[in-house]
Each structure stands twice: as structure tokens, then as C-alpha cells.
Amino acid sequence: MDNPVFPQEMIDATLEDLVKHYHKLSYTAKEICGFLLFVHSTHVSVRTVYRIMSKLKLKRYNNESQLPHILDKIVHLREQGYSEVGCRSMWRILNTYCGIRATQETGRFALNALDRSSVVRRLNRRLTRRRYCNKGLNFCIHIDGYDKLKPYGISIHGAIDGFSG
Template identity: 35%
Template sequence: MPAYDIQDADLRGMSSSQLIVLYRQRGYSIREILGVMAIRHGKITSERSIFRVLRRYRLTRGQSQHSLEEIIQEILLELSASGENAGYRQKHQRLLINHGLAATFEMVRLILGLIDSQCAALRQAERLRRRIYINNGPNFAIHLEFWDKLKPYGLSIHGAMNGFSRRVLWLKCCDSNTKPMYISSFYLDYIREINGIPVRVYGDAV
């Protein structure tokens, strides 16, 4: 069995499916994945379930990983949003959790080095540029957030926070975080409540 080269901190918040994909990418066999899921994570699963997950992420024999174009496109989206300063390990996890894309750590590292070489050099030198956050007062800027860890069960969480006071503006559960009818209805309810509109709205690309 490959050595435990993945730190527990890197696995925090990951679902069983995401853990299976991660261990498969690290070279674990099906039987080894069964063992490490039970021993390390206390998750009992079956070979059939593992094969089903690997088929979904194109990691079974005879299938390739997601295309390089897909991976680069999602990395560019992450760079334009909240993942600007994230390193390749965190980018790898974001690709898997936020976008359902399977890629190796090495592939993500090489892509970041090519398309974001300046930030990669700053991360290596531990001299990251911190973005300046400006908020002029209540209702000036709000932040939207989506939580998809319960998506396999048909539950998606949508929330928003006031950037000035950190007050939770809404926290809703629905069947999708990408349908405009849900996002727009939550936003419209909020602007009716405050009888105005925020100057800025921040959120991840969807």
C-alpha cells in the first residue's frame, strides 16, 4: 500500500467520493482504497461503490481523466475568484470539490506555473500579494456563498453575508445552487427587505 503522503488537514471536509478519487490518483488499488477508507476514515464501502465513483470521474481502466482544456478553464475561474492566492494542493481540492474535475497534483502544479507564474513565484518566496478589501458601511457589499457537500443527497445550501457587519443575510436550502431562479429570488427578497441595493456583490463563478 502506498505511504500515507496525504495529511489529515488536506482531507478535512471531503466526501467519501472525493477521498476515493484522491487515493486512486495517488496509486492506491481498489482493495487498498477499501482498507484505508475503513481504517483511516471509518467509512465502510464496497468495491462496487468504488467502481461507480471511479467511472463517474473517468478513473477506471481504459478511461482518461478530464481534458486539459476543462481543467485549465476551471483553474482560470478559480484564479478570478476567491482562489487567487491558493497553492496547487488547495487548487487540486477545489477542482475536485467545486467542479467535479479529477486531475493529478502534478498537473495542477504545472498548469499554475504556466498560467500564473508570477503568483507561483510569490507563493514559493512566501511573499503573496494580499488583496485590499474596501467596505464603506452596512449594505455597501454583500458576499454570496454556495455549499455543495450535500449535493449527492439533493441538498444545496445557499447563503449570503454582509461584508461590513458579517451579519448572515440569508441561509437557504434548495435542490441547486446554479439555477438563476433560486439565486435571484433570494437576492430580490433581500433588496426588498432593505429597500435598496448593495453597491457590490461578491461571489464565486458558477
């Protein structure tokens, strides 16, 4: 699977191309400096990144994708299993992995319009119970540990069969 954050064609790219790529993925100037240092072995200051962004006329405001595209992508992501993701995580997924530019406010309104009950549940900090569909005995085992006594060299772990039928 192709990684959108570290694509192979960006290895030999110029500094301006790298800054443009990471800016498009909604990373801050400090995060871009980190990527340039640790991924591309290029040391630049935060101020230099700001200068390059200014030279390339890159801006963070007024470059949002259209609302129907944002709503379609959120519905698609929720069908893929991102149904319990909050507004900040959804905003980051949209901007980083899906290539859709959205503000946090737009993402919050879209999630609120699409699934009000999940938003209320997250606001109330209510946990939802997981639902299992077991094939039978000894199919699903729940394992848990008690780490409070770990500094004294005592480690306690337990397991229980998750089947109830």
C-alpha cells in the same frame, strides 16, 4: 447547496457504490474507510476497500480529464476568489468539488502557465498585503490578541480603527 462529498442519494447505497463514489473524489483507501465508518456506520478494513476497488477495476492512473477542461476550470475558480490557492489545494478542489480528474503535476503546470507571478510569490513565501476599501471611520476594526501570558491568567487584546484617509 448540495454537498458533493456527502450527497443524500448515497445514504442507502451499496458498499461498492460508496467506494466508487469516494474513489472518484480522489480519497485514499484509509480515508474511504473513515468515511464508511463515521458517515455510513459501516466498518470495513483497508484491505477490503482495496479488494472492492480491484473488483470494480478502479485505478488512479491514466484517467485524467483533458487539459482544456482543467485550464477552464482553474480560470473559473480563480475568478471566484481562489486566486491565492497553491497547487496542492487547487488539485484537491478540482478533484473533490469540481469533478475534474487532474494530477498534481498537471495542476502545477497549469497554475504556472496561468499566473507565474503568484507561483513565484508563493515559492518565495512573500505575504501580500490586504487591500481594504472602507466607507469611513469605525467601519473596519482590527482586533488582535497577545496569548503569551495566557498561562498566567493575563489576557491582552487590542483594537484599532483600520480607516486611513
